[in-house]
Amino acid sequence: MAITSANQLELLQTAEAVAREKMIDPGLVVEAMEESLARAAKSRYGAEMDIRVSIDRKTGKATFTRVRTVVEDEELENYQAEFTVEQAKQYMESPAVGDQFVEEVPPVEMGRIAAQSAKQVILQKVREAERDRQYEEFKDRAGTIINGLVKREEFGNVIVDIGGGEAVLRRNDKIGRESYRPNDRLRAYIREVRREPRGHQIFLSRTAPEFMAELFKMEVPEIYDGIIDIKAVARDPGSRAKIAVISYDNSIDPVGACVGMRGSRVQAVVNELQGEKIDIIPWNEDQPTFLVNALQPAEVSKVVLDEEAGKIEVVVPEEQLSLAIGRRGQNVRLASQLTNLDIDIMTEAEESARRQKEFEARTGLFMETLDLDEFFAQLLVSEGFRNLEEVAYVELDELLVIDGVDEGTAQELQARARDYLEAQAKQALDNARALGVEDSLVEFEGLSPQMIEALAKDDVKTLEDFATCADWELAGGWTTVDGERVKDDGILEPFGMSLEEAQSMVMTARVLLGWVDPAELEADDEEVEAEDGEETNAEAGA
Template sequence: MVSELKRIIDQISRDRGFDKQLLVEAIEEAVQSAARKKLGSRRDIEVRYNDEYGEVEVFQFRSVVEVAEDEQTEISYEEAISLDPDVQMGDELGEKMQNITDLGRIAAQSAKQVIIHKMKDAEREVIYDMFKDRQGEVVSGIVQRFERGNMIINLGRTDAILPKDQQIPKRSFKQGDRIRAYLTEVRQTARDSQLVLSRTNDEFLAKLFQMEVPEISEGIVRIMGVSREPGFRAKIAVSSSESDVDPVGACVGMKGSRVQNVVQELQGERIDIVTWSPDPAKYVYNALAPAHVSMVRVDEDNNSMLVVVPNDQLSLAIGRQGQNVRLASRLLGWRIDVKSEQRWNNLQDAGYQTILALDGVDESLADQLFGKGVRSVADLAQKSVEDLLVIRSLGNESAAALIDAAKVAAAAMPELSESDQEAEEETSVEEEVASEVVGTLDEDVTDEEREEAREAEESGDAEGGDEVSEEKPEA
């Protein structure tokens, strides 16, 4: 008949997946600890589990002496002969202790603690061996409970922890909900949970697409990069190894079914799927979609890009609070500076650059000054404080300081070079020649024609037209 202890050992080993020997060793160590507490710590005690009978046997070993002075470590020769007729003086005699059922409350509690500790260690090893090869995979479980903002997920065999900072913000689950998450860490020894999950990791999005898109699993479509702001927006770059397979279309699916499954799992996170390109300029053009790009200037040495977009596309390219360009920058691994066409044209103007060179003047302020007709520091030096107060970011003191700085900069500007002077002289000569030509042509006009022209001009002034449209001849 199988003993109760053996049945329990077999059942626990089978249910928990333990090695039976680990559990046997735990019981032997527990009983040994309890026996020492009950019988004395100086006794040489050995505990063995008899698998045939399903019982724990306790043996104590004592030295054979003529007269025993310490019964815990010594046994008299006369008593030893009664146990073993072949014993000799000085031998170590092992004796099976019969009455070990009553070990006492403290000893029994100690044995219980040892067994529990050993079982936890054994279970920890089993869990580690089970999940160590699954790190980096998506696992599914049920929300068990909440602890200080952390979410405890039951994975069936064990519990995993989803830390608060790894949860998608403003997205709530309740107890009993089924949830999927990315297994980021498997700890071999830990007081808390051995398994750490994440739903904010970039790889979580990549794994979800891999599960939804067969072409990715087959290797036809490859994920080249992922950048996320969890719960709000994400960008994923994909490429195809076959020319007849559209990587973006494969990820979107029929009527958007594939990407919608991922969006639902991420509880409404917007996902931009872009086509990867080895050309950085083409890649950033795709990454900044839906905004259109007019020009890209690549600086490979500094790993940065200057992107120029139409004026009406600037806010779209930057995104809400810089989200779109920030995600694109992380996707490419490049620093991206986005400018409108108007600002780019301003930057090519020499006068604009002199304004921008002033201390405390950024591109935004320079744009406002340029828009108010201030074309250089020389123009700015001529302005009054009242003229600059139309700019909201400037107060009386800041406007006065800006004007003073412009005066200093204008005074320090070099005089015109010889080439500039020659150009001005050529311009003056051209103006004189043009005046002479006009004068010569004017001599051929009759008095009547002059009178008609004068009346037409007076008639135009009477109508209040200050603007004069002059067509310039083509060069």
């Protein structure tokens, strides 16, 4: 096949037709043709030659040119596409390094293989341009709902025609056992739009919590207008869901507005989600109150919140336990997702037994360490004393309020507690030194002898060892694995060390060792404070 005057115009017509079909720029198709013709020409003239093709956008005439670049003598490698300054003087006046010499070469005859190769290049370029066009069109629509037609199903994944492109609804993003046939209408949430070298770029979901939130936004005008805000959503797709809402207008009931007249609004969402039952819950800034709402329809007797651990204990009547937990733990699991807290549910009897066990343990501690009788030890526990440190270092007046305790008795109690604690500290320090702890760690401010012993048992024996620890290794923390929060135990967590304290101590150790410049730390702190100030001002302005 040769590029003759008879088919020059046909190149442009073909490019225009392909561009119109794929909804891309005709110029991109012409560029793909130029590249494919250049590749075919290289197979004729030599792969090392720099052959370029230019197609006139008006006449369709294809011009083949050979380009040679002037390089330094020592940089000459490709004799077909490069030449030295001396060699270039035969073709150019006053050549300089970097100049290019362009000469036209005859068009090539394209055989069957060359034509097939050119076709593949054009198709590849067109596909790339089509993907780029699709990405640009949909990149800003991530996080919205889209309607489409089912084209086909591949290995459980549904390919959806969304107009101007294709999207994929993966198997784990379908609700339950949903099945679709070609040309079925489908509504889904655009979870992600991303560039990929091949395959689909638009990923849909019908199981995402955001899908439910967007459906409510479509059905409830007050949410769309911002009068009602969706604060949290938790779903067990196809089965049950909980959604927390708050109204910024005291005259509007957020739950009632989402339910609608005779349940019309919520029912529309339920129908779209294959009958998924939805609990609409009023949001509350107070976490325990919000949790009580989230566990509905179960009744809650008492809530105990541990903010540092992100954990909460819920006490319910015996007859409400199964309702609070729900079928296969569904109710408590959704409530946990909604509040982002670990929930431990127990009955009133179990909670009473636990409290009694704690009471007995503390009583035994005071009896053993302070040499008290059971009645006196129980008095201390009843007054809220939980450990020896509280007895040893509390203000004397707080001991005098206990019935039968005078000043002399109070002083004796504190003396016994301090003696015991000092003996324990000495024993812990001796144990640590026996394990090989160095003075650099013993003398580090902020660590008690018991902490040093615990660190030594975990093979942290020098200040350098301590400085390499992460804050969560010392204070503990929580990580999320497969959607479940998992506890990471910290070496110093039993001593009540927080993440902030651990981070501060580790950084202090690094400064003492010269690993960190204190000036850089101060600069970072000032930068953080400035950013916080800007955010505060922005919020105030909003």
